[in-house]
Amino acid sequence: MNRKAKKNPVEITAKNIVRICAVIAIFAVCSITIYMIAEGTPALAKVGVPELLFGTEWMPTAENPSYGILYIILSSIVGTALSVAIGVPIALLTAVFLTDIANKKLAAVVQPAVELLAAIPSVIYGLLGMMILNPLMYKLEKIIFAGSETHQFTGGSNMLSAIIVLAIMILPTVVNVSVSSIKAVSNNLRGASLALGASKIQTIFKVVLPAAKSGILTGVVLGIGRALGEAMAINMVAGGSVNLPLPFNSVRFLTTQLVSEMSYAEGLHREVLFTVGLVLFVFIMIINLILQRMRKRAVEND
């Protein structure tokens, strides 16, 4: 029977075709990696690694152009870290609400809301950030820096706006992953804790969340990846100059640098932008590897 099936040409072709389909993913990852490295490294050699990665002057179109991307890298790191610091606690408490606090009716309102937040295109977040956050920030800016002569007024397009937009955008990711890991915590644990006289809140924060720790951490790392890779929304709200990542400075991130300059960059400028892409890619790959290791460990622990 088995042998007959193996000889059937249709069966063999089908198997080979689906195998090719599966291998396409490997080809894709390999060629993306090769392209990013091949396009991103020449500028490193031409400009010099320290000048490029640790230089603070970004003047690609000047007569004596300088291509320092340190502030861009720092902005991405600071922006991601702060948006995660704001977004994760909110997401975690929302997840707790969904799993342990809400009755079915309330959960039926909050759960779809989280899903829809994830579905809203990033340009819409950007548009709303431009219309709502930026004017608000401009008012704050005028109050805080009234009389300051050194501050460059940005009209509200600043780091803080970008951080808020990012914090909202990573919410659904962190909520969803946390919900599934909190749901996986055995009800026996909850029961035992309640029976020992702990209150519901104590049970949640001292028993349930620690038990779901690894899953929640996975969610946080996923959120970091999302925040680091987001481009369009923050490009619309963060302003357009390369600056130190201070809250009221107009800043450029690794991603927004690509979005806003790729269309007109030429020559070495363009090559440097590919190096910016490579830096982003390296960050993302590191996060990916951490994630996969975490998932593997979670599977092994089960």
Next chain:
Amino acid sequence: MTNLQNTSLKAKIKRPKDKCLYFLIYFCAALTVVLLAGIIIYVVVRGIGQVNWEFLTTVTSVLQGTVGIAGNIVNTLMIVIITMLIVTPVGVGAAIYLNEYAKPGKLVTAIEFATETLSGIPSIIFGLFGMMFFGQTLGLGYSILTGSLTLVLMVLPLVTRNTQEALKTVPDSYRHGAVGLGAGKWYTIRTILLPSAMPGIITGVILAIGRIVGESAALLFTAGSAKLLPKSFMGIFEKIFQSGGTLTNQLYLSATSEGDFETAFGIAVVLLILVLLINFGTKRLSAKFDLTRKK
């Protein structure tokens, strides 16, 4: 008496710190809902006045004095259709291989690793790669085809993963039954497994469509920003090799370089409606899917 005891017990348990945390939890959950409601209401209030028949069926033209997004709607549709035509068979095929043919080993580990990695790469990197590989190396330039091929790589993990999940829910007894009746493996897959897994596969496809409709960064440098309608029926096929801006990218350009916020909000309303429809579609499908599984 018992009532009294109960209340006193409750009072003891609800410490002030607990109350504080309860408040915070409710606050965060409410915040999520308010954020979503606020976004939808704001966009609709600002943009709904812009959306009318002319807006949806004409192209922005100074000569004719029209403001419209028909070209962008057509471009978005074309990109969705071309991408899905390519990615659905590939993604489903990959899932079939992983679930039905492959034996655990290095190849499977590598494929799983690659799929996982692809789903973690941000869209702007796909955009760069698409621009270099499809646009320059393969010489497709800024075109709808370049954009679609780039998106194929981006949504491939989504389709593969959903199909895999769907295949996993098909009971093994179906497979044994089919083999017992003398069916070959491929015959079993084609006639038994795929039809059983269809709702899950369709859910994955719709999710992928949603992702494409909302995508912008990966298309900016691959599909370009042209917004004219194809001139004739045959023009649609020529259009595949020409630049075409999607709704999202037109929104971006309207809001930034063109400074035309009316159009931007009009597009935002259209996008929101599309995204909401797609979301409800997947919801209903997966509900139906669960039902058939329970039987």
